[in-house]
Amino acid sequence: xxxxxxxxxxxxxxxxxxxxxxxxxxxxxxxxxxxxxxxxxxxxxxxxxxxxxxxxxxxxxxxxxxxxxxxxxxxxxxxxxxxxxxxxxxxxxxxxxxxxxxxxxxxxxxxxxxxxxxxxxxxxxxxxxxxxxxxxxxx
Numbered sequence: 001x002x003x004x005x006x007x008x009x010x011x012x013x014x015x016x017x018x019x020x021x022x023x024x025x026x027x028x029x030x031x032x033x034x035x036x037x038x039x040x041x042x043x044x045x046x047x048x049x050x051x052x053x054x055x056x057x058x059x060x061x062x063x064x065x066x067x068x069x070x071x072x073x074x075x076x077x078x079x080x081x082x083x084x085x086x087x088x089x090x091x092x093x094x095x096x097x098x099x100x101x102x103x104x105x106x107x108x109x110x111x112x113x114x115x116x117x118x119x120x121x122x123x124x125x126x127x128x129x130x131x132x133x134x135x136x137x138x139x
Contacts, residue, residue: 024075028134029060031069031085035106035139039064039089045073046082051121056084082124083110085137106139 029043041064044056058073064087086095087106096104113123126135 024077025128025130026132027073027076027081027083027128028132029071029073029083029085030134030136031071031108032136032138034064034066034069034087037064037066039087039091041069041071041085042088042093043071043083043085045076046084046121048080048121048125051082051084051124052118057081076128078128078130080125081110081128082121082126083135083137084119084124085109085139087139108137108139110135110137112136112138 027045031041031043034041041060041062043060044050045058046052046056050056058076060071060073062069062071085108088094089105090096095107098104109119109124110126111124113119115123
């Protein structure tokens with residue numbers, strides 16, 4: 001009897017876990033204009049609460065490939081998000097700056113806003129609905 005109860009509990013938990021993993025959508029990011037294959041590509045999916053404050057709600061890391069790269073964030077729930085991408089040339093897991101404060105490594109944001117100064121969440125944000133989405137980001 002105990003094994004039957006345990007089996008039913010495990011089956012119910014497994015079914016709940018499968019249902020949980022099927023919620024949300026897939027967000028496909030196409031990164032254009034990667035200038036070389038040096039270092040890593042680091043990307044983060046941000047909410048307004050995580051933007052410019054550290055890791056995102058989902059993160060991506062891969063060896064850089066010259067040209068175009070594509071990657072995905074899975075199980076993204078509907079809401080407002082922004083994506084930041086860094087070409088970490090020296091693989092130190094952070095953006096490097098010149099003495100005047102200008103970045104020395106390529107970066108990009110959803111919305112492709114390249115105005116002077118730090119980006120705002122409003123400038124890079126987009127809505128995720130109930131269907132899979134694709135966005136392009138250019139360095």
